[in-house]
Amino acid sequence: MAQEAQIVTDSGPRPIVPYLKLEPKPHLIGSKCACGAVYLDPKRVACSKCGASGPFPTVDLSERGKVYVFSVIHQSFPGIKTPYVTAIVDLPEGVSVRTNLLDVDPEQAQKEPHKIFGMPVEMVTQVASKDREGHDVIAFSFRPTRN
Amino acid sequence: MRNVYVLGTGMIKFGRYPDRTVPQLGAEAAIIALKDAGLSIKDIEFFVSGNLLQASAMVGQRILQQIGQTGIPVVNVTNACATGSTAVREAYMAIGSGMYDIALAVGCEQMGKAGLLGANRDGVTDPAYNTEGKLGSGLMPAVFGQAGIEHMRKYGTTLEHMAKISVKSHQHATKNPFSQYRNEVTLGDVMQSRMIAYPNTLYMCCPTGDGAAAAVLVSEDKLRQLAAGRKRPKIAASVLTSDPWTERDLTWPDVSTLTRSAAKQAYETAGIGPKDVSLTELHDCFATAELVHYENLQLCGDGEAAKFIEEGGGKHPDLGGHAPVNVSGGLLSKGHPLGATGVANICEVTWHLTRDDRAKERQVPDAKVGMAHVIGLGSACTIHILTM
Numbered sequence: 001m002a003q004e005a006q007i008v009t010d011s012g013p014r015p016i017v018p019y020l021k022l023e024p025k026p027h028l029i030g031s032k033c034a035c036g037a038v039y040l041d042p043k044r045v046a047c048s049k050c051g052a053s054g055p056f057p058t059v060d061l062s063e064r065g066k067v068y069v070f071s072v073i074h075q076s077f078p079g080i081k082t083p084y085v086t087a088i089v090d091l092p093e094g095v096s097v098r099t100n101l102l103d104v105d106p107e108q109a110q111k112e113p114h115k116i117f118g119m120p121v122e123m124v125t126q127v128a129s130k131d132r133e134g135h136d137v138i139a140f141s142f143r144p145t146r147n
Numbered sequence: 148m149r150n151v152y153v154l155g156t157g158m159i160k161f162g163r164y165p166d167r168t169v170p171q172l173g174a175e176a177a178i179i180a181l182k183d184a185g186l187s188i189k190d191i192e193f194f195v196s197g198n199l200l201q202a203s204a205m206v207g208q209r210i211l212q213q214i215g216q217t218g219i220p221v222v223n224v225t226n227a228c229a230t231g232s233t234a235v236r237e238a239y240m241a242i243g244s245g246m247y248d249i250a251l252a253v254g255c256e257q258m259g260k261a262g263l264l265g266a267n268r269d270g271v272t273d274p275a276y277n278t279e280g281k282l283g284s285g286l287m288p289a290v291f292g293q294a295g296i297e298h299m300r301k302y303g304t305t306l307e308h309m310a311k312i313s314v315k316s317h318q319h320a321t322k323n324p325f326s327q328y329r330n331e332v333t334l335g336d337v338m339q340s341r342m343i344a345y346p347n348t349l350y351m352c353c354p355t356g357d358g359a360a361a362a363v364l365v366s367e368d369k370l371r372q373l374a375a376g377r378k379r380p381k382i383a384a385s386v387l388t389s390d391p392w393t394e395r396d397l398t399w400p401d402v403s404t405l406t407r408s409a410a411k412q413a414y415e416t417a418g419i420g421p422k423d424v425s426l427t428e429l430h431d432c433f434a435t436a437e438l439v440h441y442e443n444l445q446l447c448g449d450g451e452a453a454k455f456i457e458e459g460g461g462k463h464p465d466l467g468g469h470a471p472v473n474v475s476g477g478l479l480s481k482g483h484p485l486g487a488t489g490v491a492n493i494c495e496v497t498w499h500l501t502r503d504d505r506a507k508e509r510q511v512p513d514a515k516v517g518m519a520h521v522i523g524l525g526s527a528c529t530i531h532i533l534t535m
């Protein structure tokens with residue numbers, strides 16, 4: 001019974017990676033070294049830019065950034081739906097994230113790639129799957145900003 | 148460091164060998180290299196084996212169990228796609244340091260039809276936490292597709308420029324009997340083939356396959372004794388770099404900075420400049436990789452890769468141009484059996500420098516200096532410069 005109760009109290013959604021926090025609202029976090037380098041790793045051991053040892057303070061990252069580069073993936077592992085747009089998004093805190101780019105037509109992106117460069121984007125989250133223990137697994141993506 | 152020379156080389160045609168084992172492939176290349184050097188396995192003092200997919204399976208010892216269990220020291224190395232070239236470098240250092248006089252480096256791989264997507268590095272046990280396809284793509288086609296896109300963004304380069312690289316490499320491969328693919332392709336074929344990861348279409352991605360290559364390296368003293376007057380290439384530079392900290396490297400592997408640093412070190416060590424290089428074998432796992440490495444290796448200036456491809460008049464990277472690149476057909480056509488690749492391009496460069504019959508149809512005229520570049524994602528970059 002005790003075990004069952006625990007499952008019930010711990011059945012909430014879980015982030016797909018440790019640098020995605022779901023509360024109070026979904027946002028990304030990083031470890032920030034005094035030299036300015038930011039890492040998408042809340043438990044960063046040391047800084048590979050300057051060599052300083054951690055632990056480092058955790059910083060909340062912006063939910064808005066700009067697309068640096070992208071690609072359109074047409075072939076992947078079984079179970080991954082293609083084509084989709086993958087992108088490297090630069091955040092103002094000085095760190096970049098790898099993400100799916102939503103609401104951008106893959107065909108159009110290939111025809112006019114220059115329209116994607118520098119595009120302002122914002123983070124959104126979605127349920128990506130369910131884990132073995134039944135928790136919803138939450139992933140993040142970016143899409144063109146809507147005002 | 149003492150001077151180190153390439154005395155013998157051997158490779159088997161890259162392709163598919165489903166009825167052979169990895170050590171058998173390596174053994175075959177080793178025997179060819181030993182014969183080429185005029186030596187037997189009994190002469191070898193130190194052996195380095197490069198293999199990636201069986202990295203924990205003592206491939207080097209298993210090769211000796213095929214060709215001669217002489218009890219010599221064996222080191223198995225792995226360094227992603229730079230595995231084979233790292234094996235060459237370990238052998239180079241063993242001789243250069245003065246510890247040994249004759250060393251053998253073998254690279255071999257059997258990939259079957261496994262894709263070149265790359266390993267899943269998430270390290271998660273519940274697949275629900277796999278990020279591939281959910282948080283973008285970290286696989287090879289995405290990494291190198293984006294490298295081409297970055298060039299597009301910076302310089303306005305087009306897919307057509309990149310596709311021309313594949314046309315050129317396929318053309319070269321028709322002259323290489325060791326190449327996995329030997330078919331010519333047109334620009335239309337390349338641009339209209341199936342898109343894998345924009346901007347790389349199928350013909351702009353290297354195939355997977357099996358293969359092996361070997362090189363026997365010797366000290367200067369041994370060269371005098373063994374070469375019997377034959378001139379052999381000197382390893383004028385053997386450089387290895389890892390990825391330094393750069394802005395986006397941990398999110399999206401930066402394949403350029405470590406190559407640039409390796410090139411700079413290699414030119415300085417060899418005491419030459421890019422203009423002195425007669426031929427270059429560079430790591431064209433994707434056409435977009437070759438594009439950015441033209442600039443990274445200083446074969447042309449920054450932002451000039453598209454012009455470098457387009458330009459006629461003996462300047463382009465074609466065989467017959469003054470900076471021929473991947474006359475073997477490159478990874479795009481010759482194939483890329485991971486651990487074998489870095490040794491195979493030492494073979495290719497050596498053959499041109501020594502007017503070896505194995506380079507006959509594609510011989511670069513007056514070849515005196517050759518460069519071999521390999522990059523393994525994760526990342527490792529090697530550059531070898533060979534001179535006559």
Ligand SMILES: [Zn+2]
Nearest residue numbers: 033035047050
């Ligand atoms: Zn730091």
